[in-house]
Amino acid sequence: MAARHRGSRMGHRMHLAVSLTIASVPGQASPTFGEIAAVVRNAEAAGVDMVVIPDSSVSGEPVVHPFEATTLLAALATVTSRIGLVAAASTVAHQPYNLARRFASLDIISHGRAGWNATMTQAPREAANFSRPEGFSSDDFHRRSQEYIDIVQGLWQGWDADALLFDKTGGRFHDPEKMHLLDHKGEFFSVRGPLNVARSPQDTPVLVLSGLQEPDMDIAARISDVILLDDEPAEGAKARYADLKRRVAACGCRPDAVKALTNISLTADDRLDAIAGRLAEQFQSNSCDGFNIQLPARLSALDDFVAVVVPELRRRGLFREAYRGTTLRSHLALAAGGDQ
Amino acid sequence: MTASRQMKLGAFLWATGHHIAAWRHPKAHVTAGIDIDHYIQLARTAEAAKFDMIFCEDAAGLREANVGIASQTSRSIGFEPISLLSALAVQTSRIGLVSTASTSYNEPYGLARTFLSLDHLSGGRAGWNLVTSASPIEAANFGATGLKPHADRYERAREFAEVVNRLWSGDAGSGHDGQSFSARDALDLPRSPQGAPVMVQAGASDVGRDLAARTADVVFTAAQTFEEARAFYDDLKGRMAAHGREPDDIKIMPGVAPVVAQTETEAREKFEELQALIPDDVGVALLSSYLSISDLWRYPIDGPLPELPESEGMKSRQALVVEQSRRDGLSIRQLARHFAGARGHWRIVGTAAQVADELQARFEGGAADGFNVMPSYFPGELDAFAALVVPELQRRGLFRQEYEGRTLRDHLGLKRPG
Known part of the structure; x- marks a missing residue:
């Protein structure tokens, strides 16, 4: 293993995730599976760690x-072989x-490349479609989410x-x-287990947390593999990153057991050739382990990003030349990733 | 091709095979439950043979509570079927993709959305097999302290199916606010390429038949004898008029567990080879679970089946097992082996011509619109059915040479919902 946390970030490589934009407004043509597969294969050819597939809109806008x-x-999973595939699921x-079953199965179908993106923030309209018109109070949602994620991770470890x-x-x-058996009996759920899906090829699917508030950080440090954080000014971002790593260490884990990726929202007006410099600066200032790139609502924006920005980051020595392993955990240099 | 009526065929894929000891067979693919390429191969075999659909059973939990018994079968692990079929959707181009999902442990909005997504990925080839879930093992994974009574589960299922159909039809209107469920919005996916995914049901109890007559496009059943199959067929089709539907709006497809070979002797040997691999304790445990009783092992294995209380589990299947036991004077061991081999479904052991004869008799005798084929082990027995029986059925004009259309509704000759 490479030495961690030297004074500078010399030799450190960033992790890159890209959010896949597939939603469209009513009346606009939706992308086909073939079109989506083509851009994901392009991202794979560029060595991107993972694509994140968002789900339902939280904005309330009709999409x-x-x-x-x-x-x-x-x-x-069946038309790619290396890139990590992370899906949001509520x-x-x-x-x-x-x-837990769905993602355990996805992880076997993808030969250890699957991840679950869970959010700690309640989507405003969602509960009303799931027989809970009143939704959950913020406190309840918070405790329920923690219990829920503990159950899912416990079920993922049911088979040696x-x-x-x-x-x-x-x-x-x-x-x-x-x-x-899990034999979980908690405030919101009771789940006996075990799962009826075999153990993951990468130990467990990768847990990606988003929608985090400050009070969630201890939980995130304990249970997540990756956290997605909103961009913020340099000093605040550096302090937040250092604080997160302290909390991870306080849980008895190596600080690099959780990767913090900063969400970078690119607009159609951003000049791509300037993006690489901005990412390099942010990464080298010790504010994150990499980025989750949120592209404009146009599938081909992903092609543009991997054609322009990724090679420039690689030229600067900030992004690895090629995948070293086959699982998402190995791309992210997480424990139990197998061949790293 | 002839315009005469042709049978529908489903390829029922399950773990290493439908025979309980399938995984121990030298030619069975023992790692089926963790090998996606195996399933892709099976789906392509079925598609090349022009099967209407592949079908995946499901349970949200272990199949067997006794850990020692479970560890002697291959059924404790496997793929979750929605993810499995989504993967198969883009690795096939014509065959229908049908999965079981429970109305007891899902919400209609989420289920409707997931199956509609599968339908889009496959270009209109998805189907949902509605089950209400009779297993206490599953209930324990969803916070339920006990299994809900049969009638309550079916009332919930009726409302569930109604909400799903409305969401698929795009007619969500002002939302749904009912006894068990509420949902405010329309789905955020476009309308299905086949109008709506195909709705499949399998419950054979009285309340199950009523629900099927009202909402199902396809019904899977278990029937041992021609008379049972014919009685079920007439009864279900007879219930449809009350719901404003025509008899042909439902395709009734009994399960069939064929063991086929070039000669009858070879087929019998193949079957006996599988039977010999069943441990007694596994056979009895499997029979117990179909009868929804936990202590069958207390009774002498060479004695008759004891009197049974009416269960809250699978009412219809229990009756079938008991009737067979009394009719043939079978001991628990004999019955266990007999049922372990085909899980209470109809078994035919013989040559392609013999299997085709039996299928033809039920198809033409008004007892079936087609069959859900349950190969004893994979991939060998699906290969054998595709290579031997399908050409024989085609030669007789009983089965298609080519797909008639692109969607599962096209294959099944079902109306496109408005």
Whole structure:
């Protein structure tokens, strides 16, 4: 492993995620699966760590989605081989057992490249479509989200990596000692487990948290693999980053066990050739481990980004030349990623 | 091609195979539950053979509570079917993709949205098999302390199906505010390429049949004998007029577990080879779960089936098992083996011509519109059905040579909903 946290960021490489923009306004043509697959393969050819597929609108604006995020992720997994695939899925829309299963399955379909983007902020209109017209109070939503994520991560660890024996002659398909009940009984949920999906090829799917407020940071430090943070002025961002790493260490983890990516929202007016310089400056000022690029609402903007910005970051030695491993955890240099 | 009526065929994909001991067979693909390429291959085999659809069963939990028993079967792990079918959607181009999902552990808005997304990914080839979930193992994963009574589950399912249909039709209007569910908005996805995903049901109890007569496009059933199959067929089609529907608006597709080979002797040997791989405790446990009783192992294995209380679980299937046991005078061991092999479905062991004869008799005798084929192990037995039985059915004009259209509704000859 490379030495961590020297005084400067010499030799440090940033992580790059790109949010996939697939929503359109009513009347506008939606992108086809083939079009989406083509831009994701381009991002893969450029070595981008992962694409993040957002789901339902939280703005209340009427938009049309061609596909729901987890189903799109499954399809993309079969036409890509290296890039990480992260889908947003709501803790209001799914039961924790079902969501844990879906992502465990996606992780096997993608051979260890899947991640779940959970948000700690309640989408204003969502609960009304899921038989809860009154929604959750902010406090309840907060405690419920924590409990929910704990359950999902617990279910993901229900089968040991060597639990499956496949012993035809001995008649032993799996080792019963290596399958574990969750037996969770909490304030909002009770889930017995275990999951009926095998252990992930990358130990567990990657957990990407967004929508975090300051009080969420201890939780985020304890449970997440990646956090997505909104951009803020340099001094504040540096302090926030240092604070996060202290909290991660306080949980008994190495500071680099959680990657903080800053959301960079590009508008149609931004000049792409200037973006690389801006990202380089922010990264080298110790304010993050990389970026989550949010592009204008036009699928081809992703092609432009990987054609212009990624090569420039690579020229500056700030982005790796190629994938070193095969799993999303290995791209992100997270523990249990296998070949790093 | 002839304009005469042709049968519909589903390829029911399940773990290493439908036979409980399938995974132990030397030619079974034992890592099926973690190998997406295996499923892609099966889907392409079924598509090349012009099957109407592939079908995935589902349970949101283990199949077997006894850990020792479970560890001797391959059924404790596998793919979650929505993600599996979404992956298969872009690796196939014509075959229908149908998955089970429970009305007890989902919300209609989320389920309608997910299946509609699968429908878009596949260009109009998705279907949803509605189940109400009878297993206490599943209930324990969703905070439920006990299984809800049969009638309550079906009332919830009825409302669930109504909301899903309205969302798919784009007619969400002012939203839904009902007994079990509320949903405010229309879906944020475009209308289905086939009008709406296909609605499949399998419950065979009285209340299940009424729900199917009202809302289903396809019904899967388990029927051992021609008489049972015919009685079910007539009863269900007879209930449809009350809901303003025509008999042909539902395709009834009983499950069939064929074991086919070049000769009858070879087929029998193949079947006996599988039967010999079933451990007694596994067979009895499987039978117990179909009967919804937990202590069948207390009774002498070579004795008759005991008298059973009426269950809140699978009413219709329980009746089927009990009837067969009494009719044939089977011991628990015999019954367990018999059911373990086909899970209570109809089994045919023989040559392609013999299998085709039996299918033809039920199809032409007014007992089926098609069949849901349950190969005993994968990939070998799906390959065998595709290579031997499908050409025989095509030769007889009983099955298509080419797909008639692009969507699952096209294949099944179903009306496009308005």
